[in-house]
Amino acid sequence: MSMSDTFHLKIAEFLITQINNGTYACGDRLPSENELCAQFQTNHHVVRLAISRLINMGWVATYQGKGSFVKSRPEAFPYSLSAKTGFSSNLKGRPLAHRGQLMQWEKRHPMPHEARYLDLEMHEYVYDLRIKRFINEQPMSLSTTVIRAHDVPDLPDFLADFQSLYKILSEHYQIRPIRTKSIVQAIMPTLKDTDLLHLPENVPLVKIESFARHPSGHPFEYNVSKIRSDMCRYVIDF
Structure with missing residues (x-):
């Protein structure tokens, strides 16, 4: 060139x-x-x-x-990747309005890779939740969370007034998942991502694939999040 x-x-x-x-x-x-x-x-x-x-x-x-x-641009905030941090806990104490929107959910059998990650048989069930998260009413991430249905009986009863998945897990099940691994990759957004996140055309996303265990030790959650790269600075806690 x-x-x-x-x-x-x-x-x-x-x-x-x-x-x-x-x-x-x-x-x-x-x-x-x-x-x-x-x-x-x-x-x-x-x-x-x-x-x-x-x-x-x-x-x-x-x-x-x-x-x-x-134009005004969203201010990037520090986002910690550690064993016990989630979206809400990362923003705790910061002067930023934040919320989660449950776009859809379903109870289904796991896909092969999900069954492998979550140590499930194919006939068992998972909950699949699609969540969009906002900071100061600006869409900042799209997340697909798959959790073992056996660990969260009657979960749909608590989804009507959804604000935070981890708040539901803490208040109703006394579960605080423990992140065991995250895989981080830069990707370009799809047309749907661009529309849902109000994203400028050439701004990449950060894809974070995370695995978490139940406090008792068994696999509990598999999550894939796509986050605006211009809204976060990632802090890796060792």
Whole structure:
């Protein structure tokens, strides 16, 4: 790839640096296309590519006839990955409004990999819960949690006013799952992910596949979460 093919990336990175260092604050108008063309000695096509990149990454919004303006961006908060931390416990004591929304649930037989992870026979049952989580009413993660049905009898009785799965487990079953392993991977969002999380086009997700045990020692939970990479900074506690 030649320098001419990537020059718009240089312009985009320059503008991001200017936003990060406070030269342009939220709501400020960026230089016009003509001003950027003159500043970087390039043409309108290259400048438009740079601005499109900033739009796709969620840094700016463009309005016809007015120009491009810096957008507010969610502040990344520390998210700890340790044996006993969950979404709510990570945010405890922080001035951030947070909640979970149960999008759907079902009781079913486990899939082969779930049966293997949870030490179940294929004829046994699991609860499958799909949860969307919010910070300050901004969608930040999509989670699929699969737990052994035998450990949580009558779980549907407690799902009507859902706020937090771990709150239900603690209050009604005296269970605090213990995370034993997490696998972290950067992925690009699907179209559905982008829609559900109100995600800018080119912002990747962090996929975290986690395994947790029941306090008594047996496998209890298998979870796959997809989290906005621009909203979290991950802290690994050893």
